[in-house]
Amino acid sequence: MTPLTNRFRAIGLVAALAATASLTACGSSSDDGDKQTATGGTALFKTLPKANQDSGKVSFGALWETPPIISVTASDTTKPVGLAPDLAVALGEELGVKSTWQNMQWPAQLPGVQSGVVDALFGQVNVTEEREQSIVDMVPFYKTTMALLLPAADADGVTRIADMCGTTIGAPVGSETVAELKSVSAAECASEPVKIKEFQGATLAISAVKSGSIDAWLDTTASQVAAADADADLASVEVPEDEIAPVYNGIAVGKDKPELTKALVEALRALIESGRYDEIFAANDSSAAAITVDEVVANPITSTPVGEK
Structure with a gap:
């Protein structure tokens, strides 16, 4: 057992039970607005796309059954819990918006963000060269084997x-x-x-x-x-790293929303610098997967300019 596996071992029974419960929630949506402050009033708010400023929201999509990143509890399958929802609340506070969630099966996710069903995907999308250069802009937030x-x-x-x-x-x-x-x-x-x-x-x-x-x-x-x-x-x-190298999991944003991608990068960097990012990862037993502020750049594999293919 490697040291990284030992650090991940802290994830326990509650998270796994939540994954089982999440199967009943597919296709549902949630608004985390009751956890968040009023919209506007931050410097980053003014950098967001007009549609997000007008609505005061950023919508995220994921499949709610991959704890500790995102899942549901057995007592409430209508709202996601975990690392991504907690980060989304914190990011929303930096951006001056509320976060909403859509429970989406994986095959519907990338087409969904490209067509505008949601503003961004936040849970299952690994950062790859192909995606950065053709489909979405990627903001890494998590690294795992x-x-x-x-x-x-x-x-x-x-x-x-x-x-x-x-x-x-x-x-x-x-x-x-x-x-x-x-x-x-x-x-x-x-x-x-x-x-x-x-x-x-x-x-x-x-x-x-x-x-x-x-x-x-x-x-x-x-x-x-x-x-x-x-x-x-x-x-x-x-799996040893010589078979499959560690991968970044990222927030995936449509190429037509470069302002949102740039704002998310700045908001995530601010959370890391303030220490809140580490607190959220620790609370979700995910400290082993935390990344540094220097790793938070758009399209880290290819350095493709945001909004370009």
Whole structure:
């Protein structure tokens, strides 16, 4: 077990139970306005797109079933909880707006932000070169390794994806994780390729692991640790960095909203400098995934100018 996995181990039972409850909330929306101050009155407010100034809101989309980043509680599936919602409230205060949320299945997310269904995606979007140069502008807020979730009885001897050659591994549908898994399989499992099954979200994938219809589920380390801590029959195995490098998770903003991207960068940097960012990460058992103020730049992989492809 690596030091990073040990730090993620702090994520516990409550987060994993919240992921199960979130399945009933798909398609719903939420307004976190009751947690936030009145709109306007900040320097960054004047830099926002006119539509956001007029509405006094910024709308975010995510699938509410990936704790500790975002999920719901069993007692209230109508509002998201976790790292992203808490950060959104704090960002809203810096921007002088309220945050609203839309619960969106992964396949609908990137088309949704491009078409204006929401202003930004905040939860499941990994920062990639392709996305920065063609689809969205990315603002990194979280950095994580990847991990396999598999039955505890099958975990002995499994230390990397190469130990799973010939098995069936689940991954989020249409995600960069699928491409990474294919690449590792081609490089390390040529004679017995990994079979890949794509899932809409973690809840169904974890059920598939437990039923035996897939051998493992590949997702972010924090989420896998939460699931394993909640169920003694499951185990989390962190994927070594020589197979899949740590990835940034980012706030994804449509290329047609460069003012919003720039404002989010400045707001997030302000939260880090004030210490509030670290407090939010600690409160959500995610300190291991925190990034530095110098890492908060738009499109960090390619340095593509905001709003350009």
